[in-house]
Amino acid sequence: xxxxxxxxxxxxxxxxHKLTLMRxxxxxxxxxxxxxxxxxxxxxxxxxxxxxxTHMRIETPVQTMENAPVLDGKKLVLIGILRxxxxxxxxMLEIVPAxxxxxxxxxxxxxxxxxxxxxxxxxxxxQDRTVIICDPMLATGNSAVAAVDRIKRNKxxxxxxxxxxxxxxxxxxxxxxxxxxPVVTAAVDERLxxxxxxxxxxxxxxxxxxxxx
Numbered sequence: 001x002x003x004x005x006x007x008x009x010x011x012x013x014x015x016x017h018k019l020t021l022m023r024x025x026x027x028x029x030x031x032x033x034x035x036x037x038x039x040x041x042x043x044x045x046x047x048x049x050x051x052x053x054t055h056m057r058i059e060t061p062v063q064t065m066e067n068a069p070v071l072d073g074k075k076l077v078l079i080g081i082l083r084x085x086x087x088x089x090x091x092m093l094e095i096v097p098a099x100x101x102x103x104x105x106x107x108x109x110x111x112x113x114x115x116x117x118x119x120x121x122x123x124x125x126x127q128d129r130t131v132i133i134c135d136p137m138l139a140t141g142n143s144a145v146a147a148v149d150r151i152k153r154n155k156x157x158x159x160x161x162x163x164x165x166x167x168x169x170x171x172x173x174x175x176x177x178x179x180x181x182p183v184v185t186a187a188v189d190e191r192l193x194x195x196x197x198x199x200x201x202x203x204x205x206x207x208x209x210x211x212x213x
Contacts, residue, residue, distance in 0.1 A: 040091025
């Protein structure tokens with residue numbers, strides 16, 4: 001794992017192996033979907049590493065245990081940016097099935113590269129909750145910034161952003177706007193091309209996840 005104050009790159013061999021398989025253009029929709037779910041479970045492990053725990057008294061089959069650790073506080077909230085964020089959301093819910101779930105509908109205008117919001121539905125009372133926003137690609141960073149802007153209006157207890165791929169341009173834009181929000185990602189690629197796609201990247205994550213063009 002490579003870590004700075006703002007960005008955590010999960011360099012675990014399993015993550016990197018699965019990411020390589022996802023990058024290949026020959027990978028089918030079914031394989032891509034399965035791999036994204038598997039990687040998302042591993043990213044969830046890192047993104048939730050600092051959740052607070054408390055202790056309780058339980059009975060094991062052998063004896064009483066006085067200080068058994070359990071998660072402390074209100075439940076986690078996972079928010080997927082539609083539509084590709086659903087792929088990460090599904091994987092993370094395998095690890096934290098009790099999490100509350102929200103959705104932000106947002107697409108990128110391919111001419112201006114600016115985000116356009118069309119849907120917003122998240123759990124109420126985020127003040128004491130840890131919120132993780134999910135989207136496979138942190139490319140220009142504009143959609144991620146807009147999503148965090150929107151969630152911050154609800155005053156969450158804490159915020160993180162989890163993505164599959166990032167690039168230097170996107171990270172710069174994101175951290176300049178939200179220096180207090182950490183990013184957890186599987187890789188930081190070389191750059192953006194003139195169309196706003198990550199290079200070498202893996203193409204359009206939504207199209208590959210859902211089999212659309």
